[in-house]
Amino acid sequence: MYTRDPHQFRLAVWQNPDYPAVLVEGDSWADHPLVPNLSWNLHQYLGHKVNILNISQSGDLVFNMAHGKQFNTLKAYLASSHFDFDLLLLSGGGNDILVNDQPEFKLERILKPSQQPDPRFFIDEGAWKASLDRVELSYVRILDAAKDANPHLKIHGHCYDYIYPRDKGADIIVIPDALGPWVYPVMQHIQVTDQQLQRNIIKCLLDDFAAMLGSLKARYPQFDFSNTLGTLPNHPSWDLNLPNWDDEIHPNGKGFAKLVNERVGPDVKARLPA
Numbered sequence: 001m002y003t004r005d006p007h008q009f010r011l012a013v014w015q016n017p018d019y020p021a022v023l024v025e026g027d028s029w030a031d032h033p034l035v036p037n038l039s040w041n042l043h044q045y046l047g048h049k050v051n052i053l054n055i056s057q058s059g060d061l062v063f064n065m066a067h068g069k070q071f072n073t074l075k076a077y078l079a080s081s082h083f084d085f086d087l088l089l090l091s092g093g094g095n096d097i098l099v100n101d102q103p104e105f106k107l108e109r110i111l112k113p114s115q116q117p118d119p120r121f122f123i124d125e126g127a128w129k130a131s132l133d134r135v136e137l138s139y140v141r142i143l144d145a146a147k148d149a150n151p152h153l154k155i156h157g158h159c160y161d162y163i164y165p166r167d168k169g170a171d172i173i174v175i176p177d178a179l180g181p182w183v184y185p186v187m188q189h190i191q192v193t194d195q196q197l198q199r200n201i202i203k204c205l206l207d208d209f210a211a212m213l214g215s216l217k218a219r220y221p222q223f224d225f226s227n228t229l230g231t232l233p234n235h236p237s238w239d240l241n242l243p244n245w246d247d248e249i250h251p252n253g254k255g256f257a258k259l260v261n262e263r264v265g266p267d268v269k270a271r272l273p274a
Helices: 006-015 038-045 068-079 094-098 125-149 184-189 195-219 253-271
Strands: 021-026 051-054 087-091 154-158 223-226
Touching: 006 051, 021 038, 021 068, 038 051, 038 087, 038 253, 068 125, 087 125, 087 253, 094 125, 094 195, 125 154, 125 195, 154 253, 184 195, 195 223, 223 253
Parallel strands: 021 051, 021 087, 087 154, 154 223
Antiparallel strands: none
């Protein structure tokens, strides 16, 4: 069973008590409304023999997941005896880095113009450290809360993949603020027009994010993640339409399927009860 309805989920657990139970909390990679997203493809990969409750929200920040009402809701799910999850799949951080609308954490503040060829020179290291630290602290709050709710619960995260900055937003009429593009305008703002340099700048940020997840894995035995970076095919040059990509920062259904089949699916399956 794959559902967003907790009542349907409880019924599915009652009907199939031997199936592993997975809670998904995350962003649009876990809950893209118009393509078969990461969560749905995971359900397919596991042969439907899993009960998945997805509480993700497109456009969400991991900071929001770790604070306020959302955080309280997540803790309530994890602590409830009605659900008894085997694994929490956590999809978060990409929006905090690339699509953050809070002034001090906007991508426009993290990136800056430079005359140097090294992509690192286009990153304001102070602003970037503050942004990444905020993401890490959000993960820590969730990991600590999950451990307190259920010491045996496994938590699994994922990286993203190296995007192709381009003037290609999401065709989501019902969510006009999420249309994008998100990264491409910032590249124009800092006067970077070379495609590969644009991609290499973002690659630095996503590599740092992956390294941060690696440090959390070393500190939290219950946490692991799938390194999805570099899974989708590399293109030395590109236009608006790309295989495996729906828009500037989201894969399409085939792209998500590839990420799950090659990386996320095998990793999650290995962590679930047989």
